[in-house]
Amino acid sequence: MKLELFVYLLFMLFTSISWSQNTDSKKIYTDAYNKEIDKTIYLKKCKNHTYKCLEYKTDSLVVNKVLNKFYFGKLSTQVYQQIRLLINRDSKKKIDSGEIIVLKYYDSLLSFSTLNKKHIKHTLAVKKDTSLSLRDKGRRTHDFNEKKFINNRKKWLKKQNKCIEKYERKFSIKINYLYKAEENVVNNYGGFNWIKDNGVFKNQFFKIMYNYNLAIIKPDGEFYLNGGHTTDKRVEKLLENSNWEQYKNDLELSKTTHMENGYGLFEKIPFYHNSKHCF
Structure with missing residues (x-):
């Protein structure tokens, strides 16, 4: 079971428990900017694949929030330099001023014991979800044991x-893997350098768990955040081209004119899980 699948299982567990415990709580619906919206608008946005919809619990509310699955932004020169220097300090890689920074982010690195408990739950x-067909239940459950955990971790x-070797050789980039929390098991995920995030990267790019997991940062501070399925070819387009205006336009058209199937760089991807990919 790959690390991405671990994160998926954790998300499914969170939403299942949250739903079962909060059926009596008041539900509200918000857009990506925390503005309350009508349920009809919320459901419409959730059908657009450039958004993702997650549910969160507060003391008295169940918050259904629309999130941007893809996002373009710009760092100030000062913030960019701080981030570059921080990565230089905490990794064994020196990022030159003209190189693109690629960040792969994981909220947690967990032991087999913890993952197995979450898998069982x-x-x-x-299995108890009566709204799912037997076929859907089969798709959402997987065999899991310590041998598979070890073997799949090694393969991953x-x-x-x-x-890393392929893309750092092909492009002027440095790829870094970050994690927020772990159970003293980071050595079990060795093989390359992990950077432990003390909050800087999470606050800047990955504020909401399960929203974004990939950041591409250009030397001028312009950055792209990805929180959905993408292909290596699409990432390569971002790495090859210094001008992202076309891709920003693709995203805007995917949110408006081509809401159902997306457009350009953000067109829906068929059979994503059946293809090999680095990003």
């Missing part, structure tokens, strides 16, 4: 090293 929740690490 997730499987039970799926080997693949990531190949990806």
Whole structure:
């Protein structure tokens, strides 16, 4: 089971438990900028694949929030320099001033024991969900044991090293892997340098758990955040071209004119999980 799948299982577990515990709580719906919106508008946006919709619990509310799945932004010169120097300090890589920074972000690095407990709870929740067909239940559950955990972790690490080598050779970039929390198991995920985030990167790019997991930062401070399926070819377009105006336009058209299937760089991707990819 790949690390991406671990994160998926954790998300499914969170939403299942949150739903079962909060059926009596008041529900509100908000857009990506925390403005309350009508449920009809919320559901319409959720059908647009450039957004993702997550549910959160407060003491008295169940918040259904629309989030941007893809985002373009710009760092100030000062913030960019601070981030570049921070990565230089905490990694064994020196990022030159003209290089693109690529960040792969993981909220947690967990032990087999913790992941197995979450897997069991997730499987039970799926089996009890009467709204799912047997086929859907099969798709949302997977066999998991310590041997598979170890073997898949080794395969994942080997693949990531190949990806790093390939793309750092092909482009003027430095790829860095970051994590926020762990159970003293980071050595079990060795093979390349992890950077532990003390909050700087999370606050700047990855504020909401399960929203974004990839950041591409150009030397001029312009950056792109990805929180959905993408292909290596699409990432390569961003790495090859210094002018992203076309891609920003693609995203805007995907949110408006081509809401159902997306457009250009953000067109829906068929069979994503069946293809090999680094990003």
